[in-house]
Amino acid sequence: MSAAWPRPRLVVSACLELEACRYNGQSIRARIVPRLEPYVELVRVCPEVGIGLGVPRPPVRLVSAGDLPRLVQPATGRDVTGDMASFAASWLGGVGEVDGFLLKSRSPSCGPRDVKVYSEGGIPRNEKVPGMFAAAVAERFPLAALEDEGRLTNYRLRHLFLTRLFLGARFRSLPATAGALVSFHASNKLLLLAHSEPWLRELGRLVASVSRLGPEEVKRRYAEGFARALSRPAGPGPLVNALQHAAGHFSRVLTPAEKRLFTDTLTALREGRGSMEGPGALVRSWTARYGNQWVAEQSLFDSYPSALHDLSDSGGSTQAA
Numbered sequence: 001m002s003a004a005w006p007r008p009r010l011v012v013s014a015c016l017e018l019e020a021c022r023y024n025g026q027s028i029r030a031r032i033v034p035r036l037e038p039y040v041e042l043v044r045v046c047p048e049v050g051i052g053l054g055v056p057r058p059p060v061r062l063v064s065a066g067d068l069p070r071l072v073q074p075a076t077g078r079d080v081t082g083d084m085a086s087f088a089a090s091w092l093g094g095v096g097e098v099d100g101f102l103l104k105s106r107s108p109s110c111g112p113r114d115v116k117v118y119s120e121g122g123i124p125r126n127e128k129v130p131g132m133f134a135a136a137v138a139e140r141f142p143l144a145a146l147e148d149e150g151r152l153t154n155y156r157l158r159h160l161f162l163t164r165l166f167l168g169a170r171f172r173s174l175p176a177t178a179g180a181l182v183s184f185h186a187s188n189k190l191l192l193l194a195h196s197e198p199w200l201r202e203l204g205r206l207v208a209s210v211s212r213l214g215p216e217e218v219k220r221r222y223a224e225g226f227a228r229a230l231s232r233p234a235g236p237g238p239l240v241n242a243l244q245h246a247a248g249h250f251s252r253v254l255t256p257a258e259k260r261l262f263t264d265t266l267t268a269l270r271e272g273r274g275s276m277e278g279p280g281a282l283v284r285s286w287t288a289r290y291g292n293q294w295v296a297e298q299s300l301f302d303s304y305p306s307a308l309h310d311l312s313d314s315g316g317s318t319q320a321a
């Protein structure tokens with residue numbers, strides 16, 4: 001793909017490295033935020049400061065008696081549910097186009113998932129939900145990449161988030177023309193194959209129907225399908241399948257030793273001992289040596305700026321929301 005990446009618009013919880021706006025007057029370390037800063041347009045938000053709670057402030061929490069959780073400040077007895085709902089509607093309504101949200105984990109306002117809910121008596125209930133602002137984000141921007149800083153320490157989730165963020169921004173910047181849509185789909189075929197073969201076929205049919213539906217409608221539907229196809233990290237089996245497709249373009253020129261080396265990297269990937277980086281680097285080296293424009297342009301091997309590639313991995317869950 002092209003080396004020129006658009007700058008995605010990324011909304012970030014302001015307490016992640018940017019402002020000391022937490023309830024205790026501190027900020028949170030999140031290494032990925034300063035790393036992303038040169039490559040994205042950061043839009044910061046602190047919903048709790050936005051509703052006038054001030055810094056420092058007594059903490060808020062989600063409280064439920066089995067119904068919809070309310071956002072309350074136990075130390076003062078204030079119920080700020082209505083304030084937060086109004087703030088979220090107005091702020092999200094005015095923020096404009098957004099490619100992704102990077103929000104603070106487990107916050108009753110910003111946490112995208114796994115936020116504790118308490119009973120009226122202050123006992124943690126046996127349920128986890130999104131924070132109030134994050135729930136409004138998911139409803140208003142269902143196609144945007146949405147993650148918290150904690151999950152992005154996992155390699156596969158970070159890779160998926162960055163892929164969605166940068167390819168989403170690239171797609172948004174495309175003109176709604178048949179040529180642009182066909183070309184985008186062509187360069188994402190292996191990525192889609194690695195994530196979802198049914199969506200690869202469905203999106204192929206969609207771009208082929210541009211003369212019937214019109215390019216604006218195809219672009220709108222494609223954005224939705226593309227986001228759904230990339231809603232989870234690629235599994236090892238489909239990823240290996242997509243890499244084998246790429247290698248097939250070089251099968252006549254590779255030596256038996258080169259093929260064995262490639263197979264070893266695929267085995268490591270399938271068995272969880274290696275990442276996509278190993279076989280991906282081999283395919284890129286063949287592309288450079290033998291030349292193959294179709295493979296060279298595949299986003300599977302280039303889905304965000306190379307300076308953001310980082311193999312560090314905390315392990316843990318890769319379950320998508």
Ligand code: SF4
Nearest residue numbers: 015046048104107110
């Ligand atoms: S988690 Fe959200 S509401 Fe809480 S301090 Fe951070 S930005 Fe503000």
